[in-house]
Amino acid sequence: MSKFRLKVHFTLCLFLILPLLADAQSNQKDEDAFYIRSIFDHALTSSNAYDWLYDLCKGIGARLSGSPQAAAAVNYTRQIMDTLQLDSVWLQPCEVPHWERGKQEIVRVVNSSQIGSLPLKGVALGNSIGTPAGGITAEVVEVKTLDEVDALGEAGVAGKIVFFNRPLDPTHINTFRAYGGAVDQRGSGASRAARYGAVGVLVRSMTTSLDDVPHTGSLRYDPDYPAIPAIAITTKDANLLSQLLENESVRVYMYSDSRMLSNKISYNVIGEIKGSEFPDEIIVVGGHLDSWDLGEGAHDDGTGCVQSMAVLQTLRQLGYQPKRTIRCVLFMNEENGLVGGRTYWQASDDKNEYHMAAIESDRGGFTPRGFTAEGRDDVFKKKFKKATRWLPLLEPYGLTLSPGGSGADISGLKSQGGLLFGLYPDSQRYFDYHHTDADRFETVNKREMELGAGAMTALVYLLDKYGLD
Amino acid sequence: MSKFRLKVHFTLCLFLILPLLADAQSNQKDEDAFYIRSIFDHALTSSNAYDWLYDLCKGIGARLSGSPQAAAAVNYTRQIMDTLQLDSVWLQPCEVPHWERGKQEIVRVVNSSQIGSLPLKGVALGNSIGTPAGGITAEVVEVKTLDEVDALGEAGVAGKIVFFNRPLDPTHINTFRAYGGAVDQRGSGASRAARYGAVGVLVRSMTTSLDDVPHTGSLRYDPDYPAIPAIAITTKDANLLSQLLENESVRVYMYSDSRMLSNKISYNVIGEIKGSEFPDEIIVVGGHLDSWDLGEGAHDDGTGCVQSMAVLQTLRQLGYQPKRTIRCVLFMNEENGLVGGRTYWQASDDKNEYHMAAIESDRGGFTPRGFTAEGRDDVFKKKFKKATRWLPLLEPYGLTLSPGGSGADISGLKSQGGLLFGLYPDSQRYFDYHHTDADRFETVNKREMELGAGAMTALVYLLDKYGLD
Incomplete structure (x- = not known):
């Protein structure tokens, strides 16, 4: 068979087959649409x-x-x-x-001249150690970022409770972006604060809501620094604590008996x-x-x-x-x-x-x-x-x-x-x-x-x- | 100026202007994106x-x-x-x-050999008249469509309570489609039943959920037929009533003091x-x-x-x-x-x-x-x-x-x-x-x-x- 005739045959075949292929493809698509509908x-x-x-x-x-x-x-x-x-x-x-929360968490402002003693709603962060049996009472220092802790250094942090209070950015349409932009405080805040001698950590709850519900979640202790207890407080209480701190130094009592088994x-x-x-x-x-x-x-x-x-x-x-x-x-x-x-x-x-x-x-x-x-x-x-x-x-x-x-x-x-x-x-x-x-x-x-x-x-x-x- | 030179000039101008236009368009788009972001x-x-x-x-x-x-x-x-x-x-x-629901609706199965007397949760449909002061007690006939009422005619409907029980189709992804496919029962069911002498109407609630919550909503009385009272019952109770009806005739007492002022x-x-x-x-x-x-x-x-x-x-x-x-x-x-x-x-x-x-x-x-x-x-x-x-x-x-x-x-x-x-x-x-x-x-x-x-x-x-x- 000449090359030419082969080509003609091939072309003819294509003309015959192409519509069939197109039909098969469209049938395939219909079949898939039908199956997915039944799913x-x-x-x-x-x-x-x-x-x-x-x-x-x-x-x-x-x-x-x-x-x-x-x-x-x-x-x-x-x-x-x-x-x-x-x-x-x-x-x-x-x-x-196997981590256990224990029986109770307590967070309480103990010395505010503005509102006296005030309980804050909190839950221990997952993996956190508890406090000593008598709890911890210390002055609170508020930060918005991990870097701020570095900037404060030992002079600003040692012996204190570091309060991480950067909110989730509400302008993200996808709330996971907002979460991703804030969760370093919960995951790494405790060890960053411990590096400079902090005795405990409070973290603003990881939520886009302003409400009374505290949010737990895991922290990771850096083995190079002491483990210190960490508690998440509600977003409403975080705002309140921040307001108090604008006007005076605030001391907080925190207690938790959580522990790793x-x-x-x-x-x-x-x-x-x-x-x-x-x-x-x-x-x-x-x-x-x-x-x-x-x-x-x-x-x-x-x-x-x-x-x-x-x-x-x-x-x-x-x-x-x-x-x-x-x-x-x-x-x-x-x-x-x-x-x-x-x-x-x-x-x-x-x-x-x-x-x-x-x-x-x-x-x-x-x-x-x-x-x-x-x-x-x-x-x-x-x-x-x-x-x-x-x-x-x-x-x-x-x-x-x-x-x-x-x-x-x-x-x-x-x-x-x-x-x-x-x-x-x-x-x-x-x-x-x-x-x-x-x-x-x-x-x-x-x-x-x-x-x-x-x-x-x-x-x-x-x-x-x-x-x- | 020759046509040719005009054309060259025009073309040159286009070359000069087009990028500016494209820039302007893209600036416009950026400006809009920015403004919508700020919104x-x-x-x-x-x-x-x-x-x-x-x-x-x-x-x-x-x-x-x-x-x-x-x-x-x-x-x-x-x-x-x-x-x-x-x-x-x-x-x-x-x-x-100005329609008022009144003080109370009652729907009660009164004669079931299977479960005796049984209250059903219901709310009067909006615009519905109330029942006579002593309520209505009548046999219930279940239908799924308005057409079924026509098919039953006077022989099947007169003196009875017609129970419209076609559920919303759960397979619609957009629930408004499901609603649109069922709401004729609520809007037109009462008058369709009244055409053949029914004394009252029960309607399955217009919801995709199976629950204990009755749904009201408006009905329209056709002025050519008597207005009869209509009450929506919950989807759970609608299923229950339908089950009872599979085995025996069921009589229901219904009461409502709703009225149009x-x-x-x-x-x-x-x-x-x-x-x-x-x-x-x-x-x-x-x-x-x-x-x-x-x-x-x-x-x-x-x-x-x-x-x-x-x-x-x-x-x-x-x-x-x-x-x-x-x-x-x-x-x-x-x-x-x-x-x-x-x-x-x-x-x-x-x-x-x-x-x-x-x-x-x-x-x-x-x-x-x-x-x-x-x-x-x-x-x-x-x-x-x-x-x-x-x-x-x-x-x-x-x-x-x-x-x-x-x-x-x-x-x-x-x-x-x-x-x-x-x-x-x-x-x-x-x-x-x-x-x-x-x-x-x-x-x-x-x-x-x-x-x-x-x-x-x-x-x-x-x-x-x-x-x-």
């Missing part, structure tokens, strides 16, 4: 996620690492996964820190459906099972856990047969150590596993606005671009994709070269509840949480069906 | 909207048309507008219906800043000042009112000098008559006014996702296209523009040929509160409501600065 229908009408959340919050309650409640949550979620007809369910042991064995709870074609390509969905010891750990992160289990439930009940291995991981100890996450990554690296994707839900159970995604520098751009091709399928559900962080528990999987996603819900109310007694079941709207589960399931479906290469 | 900064840090909402909800409370509270709300918001340094503030009289004079509350260049082009922002008599009218529509006032406050406090006339209208009687809206349109048409745009906020004070827009057929496409050019300025705040309804109170302005917008907030929680005792100040998140006010102010700024022609 959301299931999430909104047939999922058990809200009942599971009720059990976690009301049946078990707050689930701090090392607590009996954390152990109960491991058992409960394992039992739930056992009912989901997965291919395997197992516990992955890890040794977690010895480590305990706990577990990540894991369930998976084995992939039929590429079982070695793993897609993880997860949240963290531990919570702070206040409230019920509803938004942080009960919702992430039940949403992740709901992904597997929905796929199973729709009869979906994944090509890749889909794994639900409920991580232990995100709040004060990240031991569950670290254990999972290390074991995974040791087994030479490849996580082609991981999705964490740990920003509350609010209406989903999409996902943020990150990945190793050498692969991110290409894989993210591929994912953005699915946007037309996600937009009917109000979902977008944008570069950004994923989740603490999955962050260590980045080295495996997959794409890491964080569910990105509406952020306005999160810091009303975060790490407080107010983080309770009643604050989670059933539909909002279910839509998040639907969003995660839809993304898993697309990841599984099309991969990222 | 949101003000809305999130310096607006009084949340305090006003507190006063409306806690100081005044529910504000049904014709009630003393509605009159108090007129006075209060007029006083607030008087503090905003507007060019004029006035009241526009209108004659509103004589009309009263009330007012729309209006304030405006006169435009400096095009004072005859009016941009309205508004919500409705009346509410149902349950709860505090927080999301429906206290938030719309305070957001609308906040638009003017923010523009004034930023020192913005509008080219066009910007008017805030708090409409009376949206809930059970729309008299305030009708009065406003008619007066406006009589004066040959031109509303180049109107924005209503009446979908709750939740995180804004954008605006829906509508307009007269002959102008909509072109004007909407112009508005979509502003999308890049709105997207950083999570806002979109899409075709759709605007708001009942402004709908009659469409004939003037402007563009009508409805603020479109996240809709997931709205029908948890809508028309119930649960619609209270505490359920409004300050930041979410403020972001809505910021969105409205930003859109007003762009409409005023660029127009729609």
